Amino acid sequence: MGFAFTGDDVAYLRSDEGGDALAEVARHPLTTRTHLADLAAVRARFGSRAPALIETVRLRRKATVKLEQADRWLLTDDALQQATPHPVAAARAHRLAGRRVHDVTCSVGAELAALAGRCAYVVGSDIDPVRLAMAQHNIGSVPAPRAGAGADIALLRADALAPVTAGTVVLADPARRAGGRRKHDPAALTPPLPELIDVYAGRDLVIKCAPGLDAEALGWRGEVEVVSLDGGVREACLWSESLVEHGVRRRATVLRSVGADERYTDAMPDGIPEAPPGRWIVDPDGAVVRAGLVRHYAAAHGLWQLDPRIAYLTGDAVPDGVRGHRVLEHVRFADKPLRQVLRAHDCGALEVLVRGVDVDPDALRRRLKPRGSRSLSLVVTRVGRAATAFVCEPTVGGN
Template sequence: MGYRFDLDDVAFLRSPSGRDAVAELSGRTLTTASRLADVAAARELAGERFAAAALETAVLRRRAQSKLDDCAEWLFTDDALQQATAGVVAAHRARRFAGRDVHDVTCSIGADLRALARVAARCVGSDLDPVRLAMARHNLDESRVPALVARADALRPVTRGTAVVADPARRDDAGRRKWSPADLVPPLDELLDTYSGRDLAVKCAPGLDFDAIPGDAEVEVVSLGGQVREAALWFGELAGSGVRRRATVLAGAGEAWTLTDAEPDECPVGDVRQWIVDPDGAVVRAGLVRHYAARHGLSQLDPRIAYLTGDEPPAGVRAFRVLEQGRYQEKALRALLRGHEVGRLEILVRGLDVDPDALRRRLKPKGGRDGTLVLTRVGDTAMAYLCRAERT
């Protein structure tokens, strides 16, 4: 769960001596092997009282570099950093609020609030945790973005006429994820009751039970760099007109595309063709596989499985050129891999109870070539497709 910061820790970390201590510690290796030496250095630099806070801050700042931009002087708690939105994703979501007055009612350490403040007309952030609020004030000052930060309960509105953003806590005290909307803190139904009639966005985990979401919401699933990062629920005028499900794929460097359930979803089911395409996880999680197939002229191998096939894959994706196909039988697969001299084997599985790592050990691939084995169920038959992965 990480170190539990208090307000005295935050005051020290914002002071010149605290800044210097963290800067010195940030230059160390900060590995498990160096832990004892790092602790000793922290005690010498920050004193016994603030050593743990300074060392934890140095560790968290290093972790944050891969998630947030321009955060070299930011303050974090471990939980807050885990739940903070990646900078690219936060900027994407903030665009819907451009030019509006916005209230982030669970602002935590200010990661989303910074993105909102950069595009909003006016921006307010609030939270119940005084330590996170103190960190948010510091972080916003460091980023030089204007936002009012105040202590307030998300379920007791303190603004009027603003669009509202909420990011309920999604882990219990033991750090386990919560998947039911009723288990969020605050619970989703209470947030919806509190802000009924207001334009509202609720950030949530992509594994949330979407069937429990009100039918007037737009559910957006977002991936970044090929990994599903989070989902957002949009209500009121923030929701897309006629849209209930959206997949947004962010590739970095400003590249992005989106797909919604307002698009056609007619696609055939048929035999494998030259290529197999595994849609981005955001498309799969948003339930838009057929819409993706229809957009790109692809077919489904099986109506229950997300693998698609076609003679020409979409541009800019990693697709799999089919070399051989047959029923899934390990003896036949060993011979197939030997025949194609595959030694470095990627195994992808949908619809079958197969452990890729265990199967790879049993197949014992040997050779100098790369290969991808796609395993799936087509009807009642377990099928195997030996492919070569290519970037189209």
């Protein structure tokens, strides 16, 4: 559980004096090894302000993987853990471009920073006065994405379950953490997700959720978008029917720091052939798998499934920029033949990928004892009723 900031702490950190103090504290390593010495030095210099200063510098350093210009932000630990990574927030803001948007759970302002410069009008509200004060600082410190293209941001203190605007798209991100612990029950979120949906029934509504959310159990009738960033699934986002393209109910958004982003929907073709394994095996991005769009992805790239119940795809080419596994040998899944094949291919480092078979990858790797010089991958899966294995060479499409 992180340091509990007060309104007085935030006022100090926002002041010129606090800014100078933060710059001075940022020169300390603040590592586990130097913690006691750093704490003593900062306390000697800044007295009771030391905890707030140290925590802010520590959080800014952690925030560099999520936020642009993280060294300007004021944050709490829980707020940072739930903050939307900037590329994900920017992709959502792009879909909302030109609209009037009210972020009813704005917290410290991560979404607001992305909406500024893209939307016609932006309101941010939160029930926590400390986070609201931090948001006020943050949106004033971080430039809008596109200078001259955005609107001012209005901030106010309000309960997300008590609507205070009309004619806006309502954006919400119910808190999934409390005291450093994650909450999984939609009704236990803050605010509770079912209540949030009921309160804004009939409104343009966008709700950021955990990737594992069961939207069908909630009775959600709009679009469910699953978003990944650089291969890691980050969130599910619910979009009301009024904001959705005709015929789209599921979407996978694949974002990359380097390379082109990709988007797939259930309105795209999903017809794929039934054929024996091809030269390559492809493990689709997690957003595609969680969105239930494996067949749509396969059809878009000329691939097909190893088995209709398994997400592994196969084909004779790998999409550009996508990691694939070139099949060297197709082997019966048993330790002895696998050892023989791996030895024949001089396998040393071995990556084990498993789907549809109850196998511990680490335990299997230890049993196989690869000792060669070549780095290979082993794809273990079920084809039909039988467990099977593919000894492969991993590479990236286009190379």
